[in-house]
Amino acid sequence: MELKRSVKTGEKLRGAEKLARIPVKVIQTTQIPKKPEWIRSKLAKPEEVEYIKALLRQQKLHTVCEEAACPNLPQCFAGGTATFMIMGDICTRRCPFCDVAHGRPNQLDPNEPQHLADTVKNLNLKYVVITSVDRDDLKDGGAQHFADCIQAIRKTSPETLIEILVPDFRSRMDIALEILSETPPDVFNHNIETVPRLYHAMRPGSDYQHSLDLLKKFKQKRPDVATKCGLMVGLGEVEAEVIVLLNDLSDYQVDYVTIGQYLQPSKSHAAIHRFVPLEEFDSYQKHGQLLGFKNIWSAPMVRSSYFADRQYKGETVPKPFSRQDVELSLE
Numbered sequence: 001m002e003l004k005r006s007v008k009t010g011e012k013l014r015g016a017e018k019l020a021r022i023p024v025k026v027i028q029t030t031q032i033p034k035k036p037e038w039i040r041s042k043l044a045k046p047e048e049v050e051y052i053k054a055l056l057r058q059q060k061l062h063t064v065c066e067e068a069a070c071p072n073l074p075q076c077f078a079g080g081t082a083t084f085m086i087m088g089d090i091c092t093r094r095c096p097f098c099d100v101a102h103g104r105p106n107q108l109d110p111n112e113p114q115h116l117a118d119t120v121k122n123l124n125l126k127y128v129v130i131t132s133v134d135r136d137d138l139k140d141g142g143a144q145h146f147a148d149c150i151q152a153i154r155k156t157s158p159e160t161l162i163e164i165l166v167p168d169f170r171s172r173m174d175i176a177l178e179i180l181s182e183t184p185p186d187v188f189n190h191n192i193e194t195v196p197r198l199y200h201a202m203r204p205g206s207d208y209q210h211s212l213d214l215l216k217k218f219k220q221k222r223p224d225v226a227t228k229c230g231l232m233v234g235l236g237e238v239e240a241e242v243i244v245l246l247n248d249l250s251d252y253q254v255d256y257v258t259i260g261q262y263l264q265p266s267k268s269h270a271a272i273h274r275f276v277p278l279e280e281f282d283s284y285q286k287h288g289q290l291l292g293f294k295n296i297w298s299a300p301m302v303r304s305s306y307f308a309d310r311q312y313k314g315e316t317v318p319k320p321f322s323r324q325d326v327e328l329s330l331e
Contacts, residue, residue, distance in 0.1 A: 012090055012101035015268040019096050026096045026202035036275050039261060039300050050184040066187045083129040083165070084116055085303040086149055087142050091133035093205050097235065099265035100133060108138075108145055117152035120160060127309030128153065130191075131165035136205075141169035143176035144292070147183035163187035163228070163308055168211055177214070181221040186258070187312060188218050189228035191304050192249070202235060202270060217254040224314070226294065228256035230304030235262050236273040239280060243287055250291040256311060257293050259284050260302035276300070285317070 007013065019026050090105040091098075109115075120128050130149055135142040146164055153160055162185040169176035182190070196208040203270035215227050229249050233242060242259075249257060259281065264272050281298045288296030297306075307318065 007103050009104040010090070010106045011103050013103050014099070014101050018094055018102040019268060022094045022096060022204045022205070024096075026268065026270055029264070029271050032264050032267060033272055033275075035263075037280055039263075039275070068299070083131055083308075085131050085133065086112055086116065087132045087135050087145055089133065092136040092298070093134040093203075095193075095203055095206075096270040097202055097232065097262060097265075105133065105135060105137060108142075113145070113148040113152040116149050117156045120153050121156045125157070125160055127161045127163070127312065129163045129165060129305040129308050130185075131222055131305070132167060132206075134167040136168075136170060139172070139175075140179060141167060141172040141176050143169065143172070143179040147179050148181050150185055161186045161309070161312070163189055163305070165189040165191065165304055166214075168206055168214055170205065170207075170210070173210070173217065177218055177221060180220065182278055184222050184225050187226045187228050187308075188215075188222070189256075189304060190214055190228070191230040192245070193231055194235050195231075195237045195245050197241065198235055198237060203271075212248060212252045215249075215254055221252045223307055226255040227253065228258070228304075230253045230258040230260070232260055232262040233276045233280075233284075234272055234274055235270065239283070242284060244290060246284065250293065255294040257288055257296040257298075257309070258302050258304050258306070259296070259298040260304075260306075261300040 014019065016028065085100075086106045087108060088101045089101060091100045092102070092105065094102050116130070130146065132142055132146070138145075143166075146166065150162055150164070153162055164180075164185040164187070166176075166189065167181075168190065187232050190211060192208065192211045193206075194202050199206060199208050211229075215229060218225070219227050231242075231245065261276055262270075262272060264270065278300070281300065284294055285298040288298065295311050295314055297311055302317060307315075311317075
């Protein structure tokens, strides 16, 4: 019998060690499948990327771009944008699609809201996305810390638009929504990630209906604030299930939707079931437009916070990058 070792506070578990105790075991793949031609990341000037990283380290900040190994990191960092991840870089959940480390998180940094506000001001950001790890160890799931960050940014950069990408606040929804409705962002985002049938395997500890209720209840409390939701495809869902999911999001009054291709972070993570063809992404886009979302972005490289400001403004989804479109801007 496998013995469970104790995990120290602040210790990061990744890969196979992180996923060892999830309910549906992940079978390690021998190799990660080669990406098709339509999935390409644009390269960027390395000095611009390093500048952003250095500023983040100076302020003791984390980004989901780095921690979740987002393929769009070079492009976004080179453009001076980042999705800030508050409350540390250790998550209390063990989702097999996610590259963020699991473990016992450290205590909250009371100076983080001000550090974040200073960075937003230094980068002159007009639109900022703030997300977090799951913090099931906190009585409010971290809602007050989100509120503190919003207040700090409002004080130093009052013109900056703020989008928060929140966890599900499991068993803490009511208190969390009360806090956040009193200190609201401009966009309230929560990712549903996948279809109900795959929840037990892909989102252990989460519940599909709970996530829908979180979005709807916030909208009921603050009808003046836009709600947003993101999901991945390529995890084993079928097209009809995604259509039903989009119908649910419409019924629950979600305003903005993002759909992107799941990319396997390592051989230890959940395997890619398939690379979804561009035509299928287009069909989701068209169905979402018929449902009346304020904006829906559906394309392989789309992520929940990818060019979030442009989606909020009503711009159309950027076209997928082909091999010929890759920018080699290293000169």
